[in-house]
Amino acid sequence: DAKTTQPPSMDCAEGRAANLPCNHSTISGNEYVYWYRQIHSQGPQYIIHGLKNNETNEMASLIITEDRKSSTLILPHATLRDTAVYYCIVRVGRSGGSNYKLTFGKGTLLTVNP
Amino acid sequence: GAGVSQSPSNKVTEKGKDVELRCDPISGHTALYWYRQSLGQGLEFLIYFQGNSAPDKSGLPSDRFSAERTGESVSTLTIQRTQQEDSAVYLCASSLQVSSTDTQYFGPGTRLTVL
Numbered sequence: 001d002a003k004t005t006q007p008p009s010m011d012c013a014e015g016r017a018a019n020l021p022c023n024h025s026t027i028s029g030n031e032y033v034y035w036y037r038q039i040h041s042q043g044p045q046y047i048i049h050g051l052k053n054n055e056t057n058e059m060a061s062l063i064i065t066e067d068r069k070s071s072t073l074i075l076p077h078a079t080l081r082d083t084a085v086y087y088c089i090v091r092v093g094r095s096g097g098s099n100y101k102l103t104f105g106k107g108t109l110l111t112v113n114p
Numbered sequence: 115g116a117g118v119s120q121s122p123s124n125k126v127t128e129k130g131k132d133v134e135l136r137c138d139p140i141s142g143h144t145a146l147y148w149y150r151q152s153l154g155q156g157l158e159f160l161i162y163f164q165g166n167s168a169p170d171k172s173g174l175p176s177d178r179f180s181a182e183r184t185g186e187s188v189s190t191l192t193i194q195r196t197q198q199e200d201s202a203v204y205l206c207a208s209s210l211q212v213s214s215t216d217t218q219y220f221g222p223g224t225r226l227t228v229l
Contacts, residue, residue, distance in 0.1 A: 034217075043118075043221050046220075100218070102147075102157055
């Protein structure tokens with residue numbers, strides 16, 4: 001799986017949009033961009049994923065650049081409960097082999113401030 | 115709907131004792147995974163079950179670790195003769211494995227402390 005680069009930490013004011021960047025310049029054509037987050041002392045929580053097109057769900061939006069070398073996770077109205085470590089990973093789709101083994105990098109610690 | 119559940123949420127044991135951790139996957143999910151996360155560390159893959167296929171045990175750190183799964187339901191991870199280095203959060207995840215992307219959903223984890 002391609003490696004990703006994320007800033008170690010970010011701050012965001014409550015109620016504002018949080019924009020978390022991720023660089024994945026070596027991404028392959030069959031690799032998806034996934035975002036998870038981990039709130040302190042909890043299990044990782046799936047947020048969203050995409051291949052080429054921008055995606056939106058009830059939690060967040062994912063903006064992927066046209067060349068797919070970077071992406072941004074957007075939390076439109078951050079709350080204090082969104083304080084967590086956010087992980088961006090890229091992985092191939094389910095095509096056999098051992099690509100099911102998830103690995104997280106260090107992620108971005110997002111702190112939402114009142 | 116219900117997510118992945120794990121029990122117990124916390125387990126404190128003495129060195130040398132055996133422990134059993136339980137995972138209930140999301141109903142209908144055919145794939146089940148065990149990971150562990152040591153303090154400040156990333157995810158470490160342990161084992162993967164998919165339907166009736168032979169499990170991928172390649173991540174188990176020693177023969178003291180074993181896991182079972184009954185059909186497509188509950189799984190138990192057993193650690194025999196626990197050591198202090200086994201202290202970690204043990205995470206279970208499940209996935210549907212019918213789509214190309216196969217999203218894994220995690221449980222809350224079991225925090226194991228070996229004294």
